[in-house]
Amino acid sequence: MAEPLSLIDQAKQRDEHAFLELLRRYAYIIVSVIRQYLHHIVGYDEDDLHQEIRLRAYHIMPDFRGDDVAFQCWLRRSTRGLCLNILEKQRQHEIIDMETLCKASLEQALQNTSLAPDAEYQRQQMLASVEEAIAALPEHFRNVVVLKDVDGLRYEEIAVALKVEVGTVKSRLGRARAMLREQLRGVRES
Structure with missing residues (x-):
């Protein structure tokens, strides 16, 4: 009998x-990435972003090569890419009329501004280094790190997703983090 x-x-x-169930199952990824990147942006429509991700996923599905974990990674990257595009468009078109802002609004706007250019550059470099280091991990370590440290899943959820024991998840995560510390040692020291 076929599986x-x-x-x-x-x-x-x-x-x-099946497609809708797949998206329902991993909707938390879309929501968490959108809220991570666009939580302070006024005027974006979360439903429109969900729809765009759904359309992208639908178009790639026939040619998709991978499993659930690869799909989750693709979903995260695609959502992140859309969010970064929105942020870039906003930066290019953002014009703030300071005279119309009341004092409280100005204080709120200042709290939401980005870091100083040099600090932002350093942050971006560190983020790129971390992403590069994670990408360089062997797949079974990378999957555990992404699911735990990026998606925030519990050990039990990761074990189910990867079809391994909880102890295996913890062991792989410990080894993966040690590998990342070693890879990133030079980055932190510079």
């Missing part, structure tokens, strides 16, 4: 119910 197709395989075959 039932996974949601990914069913979605690749344009099974609408």
